[in-house]
Amino acid sequence: MNGNNATPLVTCRDVVKTYGSGNAEVHALRGVDLDVYPGELTMLVGPSGCGKTTLLSVVAGILRPTAGSVSVLRTDLTHLSSWRRTAFRRDHVGFVFQQFNLLPALTAAENAAVPLVIQGRSRRTALARSKELLDQMGMADRVSSLPGKLSGGQQQRVAIARALIHHPHLLVCDEPTSALDAKTGHTILELLRSIAVEGDRAVMIVTHDSRIFEFADTLARMDDGHIVSVERKNGRDKHEIDNQAIAS
Amino acid sequence: MNWIAFKMLTGNRGKYLGIILGIAFATLLIAQQASIFCGLMLQTSGQIRDIQGAGIWVMDPNVQFSDDIKPLSDSDLYRVRGVPGVSWAVRLYKGLTRSRLEDGNFQQTILLGLDDATLVGAPPNMILGNLFDLRKPDAVIMDLEGYQLLWPGEEPRIGKRFEMNDHEAEIVGICKASRTFQTFPVVYTRYSQALEFVPPERKVLSFVLADAEKGADVNEVCRRIQEQTGLRAVTGEQFEWITIWYFWRNTGIPFNFGITVALGFVVGTAIAAQTFYLFTIENIKQYGALKAMGAGNWSLMAMILLQAMLVSVTGFGLGIGAATWFGTIANAPGSRLAFYMPLEVFVATGLAVIAIGMLSSLLSMQRVMVVEPAVVFQG
Numbered sequence: 056m057n058g059n060n061a062t063p064l065v066t067c068r069d070v071v072k073t074y075g076s077g078n079a080e081v082h083a084l085r086g087v088d089l090d091v092y093p094g095e096l097t098m099l100v101g102p103s104g105c106g107k108t109t110l111l112s113v114v115a116g117i118l119r120p121t122a123g124s125v126s127v128l129r130t131d132l133t134h135l136s137s138w139r140r141t142a143f144r145r146d147h148v149g150f151v152f153q154q155f156n157l158l159p160a161l162t163a164a165e166n167a168a169v170p171l172v173i174q175g176r177s178r179r180t181a182l183a184r185s186k187e188l189l190d191q192m193g194m195a196d197r198v199s200s201l202p203g204k205l206s207g208g209q210q211q212r213v214a215i216a217r218a219l220i221h222h223p224h225l226l227v228c229d230e231p232t233s234a235l236d237a238k239t240g241h242t243i244l245e246l247l248r249s250i251a252v253e254g255d256r257a258v259m260i261v262t263h264d265s266r267i268f269e270f271a272d273t274l275a276r277m278d279d280g281h282i283v284s285v286e287r288k289n290g291r292d293k294h295e296i297d298n299q300a301i302a303s
Numbered sequence: 304m305n306w307i308a309f310k311m312l313t314g315n316r317g318k319y320l321g322i323i324l325g326i327a328f329a330t331l332l333i334a335q336q337a338s339i340f341c342g343l344m345l346q347t348s349g350q351i352r353d354i355q356g357a358g359i360w361v362m363d364p365n366v367q368f369s370d371d372i373k374p375l376s377d378s379d380l381y382r383v384r385g386v387p388g389v390s391w392a393v394r395l396y397k398g399l400t401r402s403r404l405e406d407g408n409f410q411q412t413i414l415l416g417l418d419d420a421t422l423v424g425a426p427p428n429m430i431l432g433n434l435f436d437l438r439k440p441d442a443v444i445m446d447l448e449g450y451q452l453l454w455p456g457e458e459p460r461i462g463k464r465f466e467m468n469d470h471e472a473e474i475v476g477i478c479k480a481s482r483t484f485q486t487f488p489v490v491y492t493r494y495s496q497a498l499e500f501v502p503p504e505r506k507v508l509s510f511v512l513a514d515a516e517k518g519a520d521v522n523e524v525c526r527r528i529q530e531q532t533g534l535r536a537v538t539g540e541q542f543e544w545i546t547i548w549y550f551w552r553n554t555g556i557p558f559n560f561g562i563t564v565a566l567g568f569v570v571g572t573a574i575a576a577q578t579f580y581l582f583t584i585e586n587i588k589q590y591g592a593l594k595a596m597g598a599g600n601w602s603l604m605a606m607i608l609l610q611a612m613l614v615s616v617t618g619f620g621l622g623i624g625a626a627t628w629f630g631t632i633a634n635a636p637g638s639r640l641a642f643y644m645p646l647e648v649f650v651a652t653g654l655a656v657i658a659i660g661m662l663s664s665l666l667s668m669q670r671v672m673v674v675e676p677a678v679v680f681q682g
Contacts, residue, residue: 108680117595117676138599144676145597152679156592160314161307169307173598178306217596229680 064224064257065091065114070123072109072280083109085280086123093224096248096258096270101277107261108229110277114259115148115227116140128224145173149218151228151247155210157202157217163189163209164198167216174221181220188216192246208239215246228260232267244270304598308606311586312613318582322575322614322663323621329571329659330622333564334644334652335629340560341648342633342641347550348543349481350413350489354395354424357512358521360542361392361528364535368549369542370485372397374506375534382532383511388524392513393418396497402453402488403466410453412467413489416497423512426491432461432476437493443472446480447636449488467500484550486639568655575618576663579611583667587674595676603671607664615660619653 072084083106091097091114099107112118113125116132119140125132128147132140149170157166167189168181186198192212202210211231218226228247232240244267252258252272260271268274274286313319351360351369361383363373383392396416401409417424417437425434426444436442450459463474472490480489492500498507513536515524521538528536537545551557583590590603626644633640 112677141599156679158589160310170596
């Protein structure tokens with residue numbers, strides 16, 4: 056499947072997720088199979104309500120699937136206790152949210168330091184690391200700014216720094232460009248590709264934004280709780296992804 | 304995580320101040336009302352405390368509190384003196400009389416007649432004059448607040464005259480005395496002089512003040528007095544509590560103040576809990592994000608508890624400060640307000656505020672416990 060014959064970092068097999076019961080039952084995922092490889096940027100695309108975010112939540116260990124299995128870093132998340140899933144997220148998963156979800160009372164550096172603090176690092180160590188990371192992202196002059204004083208693009212950079220500060224193996228991004236203009240969105244994706252996509256890390260992005268499909272190594276199209284197609288590029292220069300087809 | 308909790312709390316100034324003010328208000332209400340209650344209760348027994356030098360009070364067995372005078376016969380004094388272990392015993396007159404001022408006005412007055420020879424029970428703090436001038440004819444010593452009540456706006460001075468029972472009295476001294484529950488002026492004089500200031504009665508001895516011999520157990524001496532004379536003998540402290548409990552049982556004061564204290568607790572809890580809960584709800588997505596990033600429920604509960612304790616301590620500090628400020632005003636010279644804040648009120652208020660903080664945070668904790676981290680993916 057993978058051009059590099061690498062072992063998948065994320066393996067989903069026949070994943071089902073159902074919300075509610077009886078007449079109110081909603082099938083968000085109806086038997087999803089997906090492999091996500093390290094060193095790649097995988098995009099989940101599809102119409103609203105097709106189950107993209109649910110799949111992302113299941114893979115990130117936030118939601119437990121109703122059926123099927125989800126394995127990340129060879130750990131079967133399906134049978135992990137709630138406490139262990141929390142610990143797993145803390146140690147191995149980074150998050151970038153659509154609305155950034157920065158803590159408004161914390162400065163940019165403090166926000167980026169939060170995952171290290173959750174891991175139990177001292178405030179000083181965490182802040183030193185977050186300032187270093189924000190510096191790499193061109194935010195050195197805004198480390199002391201509160202989120203309210205930052206532009207959308209700057210806030211998303213802080214969110215990316217926060218997601219990467221603890222060196223997670225899996226980075227999940229939910230619509231990371233939807234709150235940004237086209238140019239800023241493009242810049243954010245370039246940043247994600249250059250900083251986040253590393254040899255031992257997989258990046259999963261849920262998006263509607265067809266303008267950023269070009270950054271994907273793998274494009275998984277979803278519809279009505281199924282993955283309807285998976286397109287992989289064997290080297291980014293060799294295989295073009297049909298943006299128009301997916302966007303439609 | 305503590306500093307994150309702290310910054311989250313203080314970052315929203317409006318809510319932060321709202322919660323603190325709610326708790327401060329509750330603290331003020333609880334501490335102030337409880338202290339006024341204690342002050343009033345203390346006033347009921349103030350005159351017992353002011354009578355110093357005597358360890359034992361002897362009285363009619365049916366006396367229920369310090370103003371419930373049931374006169375003894377003069378022979379009772381000698382019977383008390385004859386009890387083994389009693390070092391000395393003297394008379395004390397205590398009663399109400401009417402003072403007539405130069406302008407023809409009358410004022411109820413508490414009259415204390417001290418043993419002529421020893422002046423046991425004399426006021427401990429003289430402001431003007433000399434205690435031993437009480438030995439002069441018609442001499443009385445009046446408490447400062449009583450003087451100001453009788454002659455408002457006048458500078459206290461000795462030599463002032465007024466009448467009691469058509470008998471002229473001359474003020475030879477001004478003293479400091481505990482405020483009385485009835486707020487009447489307190490007039491000290493000699494026992495023999497006091498009998499001239501009140502209408503004649505068959506029995507006039509109100510109390511016998513006594514003390515135990517050196518090394519003797521006061522309670523044992525009291526027991527012996529009771530056994531041998533049939534009178535009631537208690538220590539000064541016991542008599543204070545007998546008086547306080549009488550007012551506690553027989554007046555609506557504790558109940559009324561208890562209601563206000565309870566209201567302070569309920570209103571404070573309601574304000575603090577509501578504001579704190581709204582604060583948590585506003586931040587629920589932030590808590591969801593922290594959960595998604597791997598913060599456990601215990602960590603988040605600790606954050607909320609820390610926030611609750613922080614606002615509780617700050618609110619308590621402000622509230623107790625305001626109550627103390629009120630107390631300073633209440634206890635200023637000339638003020639008729641009762642206020643006494645014992646350590647017990649301070650500690651009990653602190654515990655009540657901690658309870659308010661805990662109750663306030665419980666709702667918020669419950670909300671944060673059940674929030675799904677997936678909430679962060681809802682746009």
